[in-house]
Amino acid sequence: MSELSVNHLLGIKYLNSQDIQLIFETADHFKEVINRPIKKVPSLRDITIANLFFENSTRTKLSFELAEKRLSADVINFSASQSSVKKGETLIDTVNNILSMKVDMVVMRHPNPGASVFLSQHVNASIINAGDGAHEHPTQALLDSYSIRERLGSVKGKNVVIVGDILHSRVALSNIFALQLQGANVMVCGPKTLLPKYIDKLGVKVETDLRKALNWCDVANMLRVQNERMDISYFPSTREYTQQYGVNKALLDSLNKEITIMHPGPINRGVEITSDVADSKQAIILDQVQNGVAVRMAVIYLLASKIKH
């Protein structure tokens, strides 16, 4: 059986298209498993995984934990609302303390870009990045692409627009890399204050008019406005943001085709998308959540198999 080209999942930019293909094929298998009456496989009985969350998370953490448990791994959880540095202990020390308890794999969320790359350079464990600042959130991008593949048959050649706060979004960045790797066309759309000035150099189209963006796309991935990452206000009010970048049913119905709506969650209902859109059959938001478990099982399984070799 083929294996991943990497020993860690630090970001999509470190993967190749065969890696993504392999993850998806493995996820197909696990998706079938989690829909069985007995949702568990014994694959990772000898593996211990630490989930280290230095930043708040609900769904990603739950999704990882569930994925780990369904693979029969032993799981420990560590949460700290703020970085360990502020408490006096360095990140390397914190993680090495946990690793000395014979942990094989670390799933880490951290507020600083590059934290998981940094960790992988200094500790001896397989690292999965569960989001590092505005850098990457690779499993989210994988499950997003997996969900597009499931809904539309493939990702290649599809037009995907990512709408909202691109500047502060690791989801946007990982999605751009993942979609491009699979041959999709990517556009970003949002107010100029929330678009990185040089984002076009990543080979994406840039649009500030939501209607034009929606008319162009097959899939719209609506990002949450990340107020907690903003050091100053990038737009005057949520109300005004919604007027320009919120998707409602009327807007969707006025398009000349039926597009697919995605959202990485948690949704600010009435801000990025209205409830009737979120709950419509065009939205695949809950499919994304379900696929998240299967995709994370695949990633963990494939990385764990490299540890054993």
Place this chain on the structure above:
Amino acid sequence: MNVLIKSATIVDSKSDFHNQTLDILIERGVITQISKQIKNPKNYKEIKLDNLHISQGWFDSSVSFGEPGYEERETIENGLKTAALSGFTSVAVNPNTNPVIDSNSDVSFLKGKANGNAVALYPIGALTKESKGEDLAELFDMKNAGAIAFGDYQKPICNPNLMKLALQYASNFEGLVYSFPQESRISGLGVMNENVTSTSLGLKGNPTLAEELQIVRDLFLLEYTGGKLHIPTISTAKSVELIREAKQKKLNVSCSVAIHNLVLTDDELHTFNTNLKVLPPLRTKDDCNALIEGLKDGTIDMVTSDHNPIDIEHKKIEFDYAKYGTVGLESAFGALNTVFTIKKTIDLLTKGKERFGISSHSISVGNKADVTLFNPNIEHSFTKENIYSASKNSIFEQHKLKGKVYGILSNNQLILN
């Protein structure tokens, strides 16, 4: 100290012996004879080294040591030793210590610590009290103690009126004001150059605009106030253009560039290596080329290593938290020598003193011996073993550099590697 230097190629455009390979006799710190085949008069120490070249002693206008307060980064004693082994005989030292060098007694402390050393230490006093950017420090008093210029290291003066007053006030006694070129409200929380690499790494960008806006502001202020302004470590193509125009207008402005900003670019940061985290940040190839051009046409007055040792505890951490800075004295010559001819490299390493009122001594009979000894041709990969500083944070680690420093002879002392 009496020394006979054998067969050294003199690289000193101000000397009659420029480009000639000769013997040099130095007695009690003074050059007493330069000619072919000098006989050793009294069993003096002889220096015979492979492909030996000699120039005026090198000068660096922006060096940080930690003492007082941050001795874990670097002490004055080891800092000056590092300078000597790296070929520098004079260094201007930044006030970024704890406490900040912002009074006569602080300046005197530094001068006292360096007294009698082979390397001359020239303190830069803080422009504002505690470098807080609020009230002017006692500039005149510090000048009397030996401060050669005034600036808050890497801390821009946000308030334009304060900078206006500083330029006006310092002009009373021909004081030279440093203004760090960064509009902090534009740079925000940026930690590297704003460009495609910062975008792809998710690191907050520090746009070139932040530097250029501040330079425009300061040049406007200078035009209004008169006075003497030095802009340390410019890093963008447009900054070069702005200063070129200002010099055409005959404004009394000088500027420097950090050597790493001539050689390295922001795309090297792709591994989140905190040793590459410097301020101003590494920019693009176009910026490097414009800065090199600026040095060639004289727009940029001098180069600096912007030497700033940072202890490992402040570097081996997440990129956002790591402190800015790189050691630079040790790699200055080797890096510069990969960009320029040896003549230009030496020209740049010996430039800038006059701006600070520091005298230089060309290689001529009767002059004080203030010289650097080196071999320009050895190529090597720069490693931690090449770092003499207490801290090992080098931006040039693993880079190919060209040239080896043998040492210095200065203040009647010989220091060799």
